[in-house]
Amino acid sequence: MNRPQAFTKKKVILAPTNQPSGNVYSSTNFPQINFTLGSFPGLLDPKTLKLNYTFQTINPTGNVPVTNSPGNNYPATNAQNGFAVSNRVGSLATVEQINCQTLNGRNIETVLNFNRYLATANPQQINQFDYLNTIQGQDPLYSTKSAGSARQNNVPVEVSVPMKTGFLGGNNVINLSQKGVHGCTINILLTQNANALGPYDVILADGNGNGGQVSTPVAASATGFQYQLSNVFLSYDVYVPNDSVYNSMPSSGQISFNTINSMNSTLISSDQTLTMRTGLKNLISVTHSMIPAVFTNNISQDSLALTRPSINTIASAFGTGVPVNTVQYFKGGSLFPFNSVLDSESQSIVNPQSMIIQPALNSVTLFENDHMMLSPQTSVSLNNASGFAGLQQKGLTRNQVPDPNSDFILGTAFDTAQQGVDYSMQDYAVRINSGLNGGTPYQFYSFFRARNVLNFSPMGIDVIE
Secondary structure (H helix, E strand, C coil): CCCCCCEEEEEEEECCCCCCHHHEEECCCECEEEEEECCCCCEEEEEEEEEEEEEEEEECCCCEECCCCCCCCCCHHHCCCCEEECCCCHHHHHEEEEEEEECCCCEEEEEECHHHHHHHHHHHCCCHHHHHHCHHHCCCCCCCCHHHHHHHCCCCEEEEEECCCCCCCCCCCEECCCCCCCCEEEEEEECCHHHHEEECEECCCCCCCCCCCEECCCCHHHHHCEEEEEEEEEEEEEEEECHHHHHHCCCCEEEEEEEEEEEEEEECCCEEEEEECCCCCCEEEEEEEEEEHHHCCCCCCCCCCECCCEECCECCECCEECCEEEEEEEECCEECCCCCCEECCCCCCCCCCHHHHHHHHHHHHCCCCCCCCCCCCCCCCCCCHHHHHHHCCCCCCHHHCCCCCCECCEEEECCCCCCCECCCCCCEEEEEEECCCCCCCEEEEEEEEEEEEEEEECCEEEECC
8 A cells, every 4th residue: 555645745936925017127226026935734945945036227217228338358448338237246246134033023143245245255155166056057147257257238138046044045944924923925136236246347457355356347327327127026845745744843942043143343443443343142153244335336336345444445446455463362251262363474475464364264264174165366356467476377368267356354154063152141242453544444344143942833933042
């Protein structure tokens, strides 16, 4: 006799609950996208959860497609009109915030600065060969060459991308039924046009990690260009149990999952300690990235760039790069998890500052470092002959460089077992000694990865950590 199948796999396509006329979302007309995943007996596989849409950039005057014609000639004065989305984030540069909550309004996770989080984490989670050869399989608007991304903006592009939050991007299935989270809603907030769109890069010289690229500003007429998302829907797989399996599931219990928490600070002085009250009980890691404040929401700059500190930076141009000399991490005023100062020793070139960079990479990869993007070409901006002179190797030509932009982050992992360290009653702090002189304010982003626990019962859920 055939035994009944325990689970049945079903594919789900879900439309937004707040569809505007024409199903077109933009930062200026309809910036919110809401989905409702109903409470039904089914286990959501988060690895299959994808946000699908058609990305397009238009000129609102006449509602016509833009015409990007980026030039490949050098120097930059020969380059033509053109702009692009971030080649590290792709079209998800348009997503500012993602919130997930239960149907009765209990918050599960809110990720602020979601596009900035992706820009900070994505480059560290893949190696250079993955970046060159396979990344465009996830999102056609990922581009290893800025000029290519600019040309892709000329046409509508169909995109299917994962939503890499802690809760929605985990590995464990999510029970949507009354014996789980009781269903949930996903709310997406789009970012400003100037934050999502920016220039493409023209590489002029090897800057040894201090801004060896020149961003060609978009044409003046482009300041009115707008992105839009149309034909938006979610797709995912659910595993529906048969009656016997569902009845055997416990009606109450606990679910453990990770969350991403975001905070903003300002870095401006040469020796500054930034103190933050996280209130997190199981803090696993923290990752920082920075950008000149005048570059944020600036369509003439990449607002998601991972720059190093600089002085004399203005809205139209990167200034002079300065070193990060030492970094210290604290818990409640005491050095933790390192009981010493992380020092950047004098080297023949500015990078790689391995004592500072390696803990930062661990904060993203959580010690799974077989695949990461710490390479001379992508992390430290060594792109031509001067960077490779000591190795007697010929560098890539300027128009062949895959990703010459500065890839600079700070941070550390706290717990190799990934169970978390209690910061609920103690402050987290980071002290940064650098070459800043007080004249260039930096927007300093902090992303805290923490382990959370929620209780579920027939009455609903409670997030307790």
